[in-house]
Amino acid sequence: MLSNDPILALFADTEDENAWYRPLSTIPDIIRITAGRFLPVTLENMRGLGINPQLAVVSGALYPTVMPELIGMLKENFPGIEVLVLSSTFAPLPPIERLMADKVRHLVIEPVSPEGMRSPLLRAVNDLVHKRKWEIAKHVRKGTQIHIFQLASSADKEAVIGAVEGAVKGETAEHELLRQKGALLADEMLENAFYGAPRGADGGKIFRKGENRGLLPGEKIVFRFAFDGETLAMEMADSWGSLAPDMVMEYLARNQNSAGLPEEIGGRGLFIIWRFLDQLHVDITPGNRTVVGGHLHVSSPFPPEAPRGFHITITEKEKINGCTVTDHS
Amino acid sequence: MDAPLQIIPKRFPQYDHFALNGNIDAQAETLLKELPARVRQPQVTIDFSSSGRINSMGIALLLRCFKAIREEKQADIELAGLTPMNTMLFKMTGIFLLATPAKG
Numbered sequence: 001m002l003s004n005d006p007i008l009a010l011f012a013d014t015e016d017e018n019a020w021y022r023p024l025s026t027i028p029d030i031i032r033i034t035a036g037r038f039l040p041v042t043l044e045n046m047r048g049l050g051i052n053p054q055l056a057v058v059s060g061a062l063y064p065t066v067m068p069e070l071i072g073m074l075k076e077n078f079p080g081i082e083v084l085v086l087s088s089t090f091a092p093l094p095p096i097e098r099l100m101a102d103k104v105r106h107l108v109i110e111p112v113s114p115e116g117m118r119s120p121l122l123r124a125v126n127d128l129v130h131k132r133k134w135e136i137a138k139h140v141r142k143g144t145q146i147h148i149f150q151l152a153s154s155a156d157k158e159a160v161i162g163a164v165e166g167a168v169k170g171e172t173a174e175h176e177l178l179r180q181k182g183a184l185l186a187d188e189m190l191e192n193a194f195y196g197a198p199r200g201a202d203g204g205k206i207f208r209k210g211e212n213r214g215l216l217p218g219e220k221i222v223f224r225f226a227f228d229g230e231t232l233a234m235e236m237a238d239s240w241g242s243l244a245p246d247m248v249m250e251y252l253a254r255n256q257n258s259a260g261l262p263e264e265i266g267g268r269g270l271f272i273i274w275r276f277l278d279q280l281h282v283d284i285t286p287g288n289r290t291v292v293g294g295h296l297h298v299s300s301p302f303p304p305e306a307p308r309g310f311h312i313t314i315t316e317k318e319k320i321n322g323c324t325v326t327d328h329s
Numbered sequence: 330m331d332a333p334l335q336i337i338p339k340r341f342p343q344y345d346h347f348a349l350n351g352n353i354d355a356q357a358e359t360l361l362k363e364l365p366a367r368v369r370q371p372q373v374t375i376d377f378s379s380s381g382r383i384n385s386m387g388i389a390l391l392l393r394c395f396k397a398i399r400e401e402k403q404a405d406i407e408l409a410g411l412t413p414m415n416t417m418l419f420k421m422t423g424i425f426l427l428a429t430p431a432k433g
Contacts, residue, residue, distance in 0.1 A: 158331040161382075173413075180382070180414040187354075187384045209386050210355025255422075268422065269385040275421050304417050 006031050007125065008053040008081075010039075010070070012062040020059060020086065023110060023119045035062050035070070043077040053078055055128055057121075060087030064098040071102035082128055084108060086121060093307035096253035105245055105312040108279070111301035120279060120309065127311075134281035134311065136235060139295045140228040151221045153214040154194045160223050161186045164234070167227045174298045181276050181296060182232050186223065188269040189236035189292055193221045196269065197240040197290060224293075235293025241285045245312045248282050252310070278302060280310040288317055332381055336360050344372035345404075350379040353387030361390040365397035371404045375428065378410025388422045395427040407431050 006029045011017040017034055024030060031053065033042060046053075056074050063070045063085060074081050084106040085094055099107065108124045127134070136146055147167065149160050164186045168179040191209065198206040198216070207213055215221065218239070225234035251267025252274055270292070274280040277294030278301075284290050302308065332351035339346040345368055353361075383391070398404050406428035411419070419425050 162331070177413055180412070183382055184384060184414075184418075187382060191384065191386070210358070265389075268388060272385050272388075272418070272421070276417075305420070 005029070005052060005054040005129075007129070008033065008056040008074075009059075010035050010056060010062055011059045012066055016059050016061045019088075023121045024057070026122065027125055030057075035067055039067075039070075040073060043073060047077045053081060055082045055084065055125065057084050057086055057125065060085055060091055060094045064094060064102075068098065071104060082106070084124060084128065086110065087307065087309075088112065089302055089306035091307075093256070096249055096256060100246060100249040100253065103245075105249075105310075107309040107311075109302070109307050109309040111306075124279075124309075124311065133283055133313065133315075134235075134293055136224055136226050136233040136293070136295075139233040140226045140231050144226045144228040146224055146226045149223045151190070151193075151215070151223065154190075154212050157187070157190045157194070160190065164225055164232075167225070168232060170229075170298065172298075178232055178296065178298050182225075182227075182234070185234060185273055185276055185296075186225070186236075188273050189234070190221070190223060192269050192273075192292065193223075193236050193238040197238040197242050199240065199242045230298050231295050232297075233293070233295035235281075235291055237289060237291045239289055241288040241290050243282065243284050243290045244286070245282075245284065245314065248310075248312050274308055274310060277308065279308060282310070282312045283315055284313070285315045285317055289315075333357070334360055334380075336364060338367060340369070343370070344374055344407075345370050346374045346376060348376040348379060352381040353383040353391065355386040357387060357390055361394045364394050365401055368398055368402045368404050371402075372407070373398060373402075373404050374407045374409050374431070376409045377412070377415055380410075380415075383415065383418060385422075388418070388424065391424060392422075392427065395424070399427060405429070 007027060009024055009030055009032045011020065011034050013034055017032060033039065058070065071083055074083065083104045085099065085104055086108050087094055089109055089111050094107065106124060106128065108121050110119065110121050147163060151160065161183050164182045165179050168175060168182055194213065195205065195207045195209045200206050220239040222237045225232065248270065251270045254265060255268055255271035273292065276296060278296055279294055281293050334349060334351040334353055334357035337348040337350060347364065395406055398406055408428050409431040411430055416430065
């Protein structure tokens with residue numbers, strides 16, 4: 001995506017457009033469209049004029065409920081367009097199954113007034129336009145120490161969780177809650193890396209949850225976190241790359257809709273990570289690496305039951321002179 | 330807190346009381362599997378005031394355990410000593426569909 005390509009923003013009506021005016025007003029080269037029955041013609045005309053937006057910001061008030069065919073229409077006119085669905089903390093979560101069917105991999109939930117924090121929408125648009133990945137360092141204050149743990153066995157898990165708990169200093173009830181959330185998130189991320197990610201040739205899990213295990217030859221599990229007094233950011237990277245974007249979305253959808261009743265449901269750990277982070281970030285290099293991360297705050301702008309967003313990206317294996325590079329360090 | 334689960338039973342005239350002390354995760358499987366068989370009365374209180382971290386595997390085990398208590402023992406389950414974190418987690422994972430938080 002070139003950073004000077006225009007960005008398309010689509011709304012259900014004028015009221016919807018006005019509701020999002022403020023966060024979108026600082027984005028340059030944005031084309032705003034209120035969708036109506038002439039939308040197909042408008043998109044065709046844009047294509048005819050050589051306008052080629054590479055990113056569409058679509059209001060949750062329009063898609064998928066009001067105009068379920070919208071993504072197909074956008075992709076038909078602008079192949080390769082990236083779609084970001086935008087919703088707010090007080091609106092219901094857009095149905096994930098529909099987003100999955102349309103391969104929409106970016107959902108931003110904008111807090112009503114993201115005071116004291118940068119708008120998640122602006123961050124997401126900026127990252128997508130400039131093809132930047134989520135990084136811990138971008139979400140904590142400059143100079144904050146980033147703790148890095150390269151784990152050698154599942155027995156290291158508790159020490160890492162203890163380090164997260166120890167780093168979140170503060171005596172208020174909000175700090176205590178953040179400590180508990182941080183510990184649970186670290187636990188789930190590491191459980192996924194040790195027991196969810198390793199897959200055999202048949203795609204089945206190699207290890208059973210709870211069993212003690214060391215790393216396999218060439219396997220790497222790295223956990224990073226930082227706390228700057230307000231924001232706790234964390235990520236876990238494994239060297240399997242066995243997750244697929246559709247699988248991530250299916251896990252989220254299945255757990256969101258099941259209300260937990262089938263006890264053996266898959267992906268509950270990832271679902272919990274998603275629900276406790278401000279936004280879930282998953283980056284997959286197939287067969288090579290999965291990174292799961294995100295951040296949360298002492299004073300969260302998200303009410304506990306508000307929906308959460310996600311960004312799921314695929315990274316191609318690094319290639320140098322046409323050769324694939326696999327990092328074994 | 331790296332403390333394996335311990336289940337401490339207490340019997341009252343009107344209800345059974347089990348305190349779940351420690352972390353509830355994969356290591357808690359055997360104890361939670363055995364818990365439904367220990368229920369004798371139609372009212373059970375599960376006390377979380379000394380419980381530690383409860384992860385997704387712990388949630389799966391609690392769901393299985395509570396379902397068995399309700400179906401095999403026809404008992405109602407009340408959850409006591411919940412922290413705000415427990416409440417959030419139980420709400421999002423459907424635990425409250427099987428067990429009711431204690432009032433006050």
